[in-house]
Amino acid sequence: MSKKTVVIGASTNTDRYSYKATEKLKSYGHEVVPVGIKEGEINGLQILTGMPEVKGVDTVTMYVGPQNQPSYYQYILGLHPKRVLFNPGTENPEFQSTLEKAGVEVVEGCTLVMLSTGEY
DSSP, rough: OOEEEETTTTSSSSSSHHHHHHHHHHTTTTEEEESSSSSSTTTEEEEBBBBBOOOOEEEEOOSSGGGGGGGOOOHHHHOSSEEEEOOTTTHHHHHHHHHHHOOEEEEOOOHHHHHTOOOO
């Protein structure tokens, strides 16, 4: 089942995990919306900048460190995702608590590993 996924912190740098996750999510048949600070493209998908409106979001996967997350709090809450996945290094107890209070499932895990093991 396809899960519409917003990748926060998307980058055109092929060494970045956000790039690899965007590619892998797409290859697994998920609808992917890469959001980053610089325009560009990942495997045919345009990286959207700013806070683009996205409807029907299942998952937000975080590739932005906790120190850079506050500017995204209201945006992510406004997407009304079913869950937010905090990849290694992006864990943020303050925001995770806010999400849980809003009824959003919080997952600490690696998108790439979860896809590979069928847990996504």
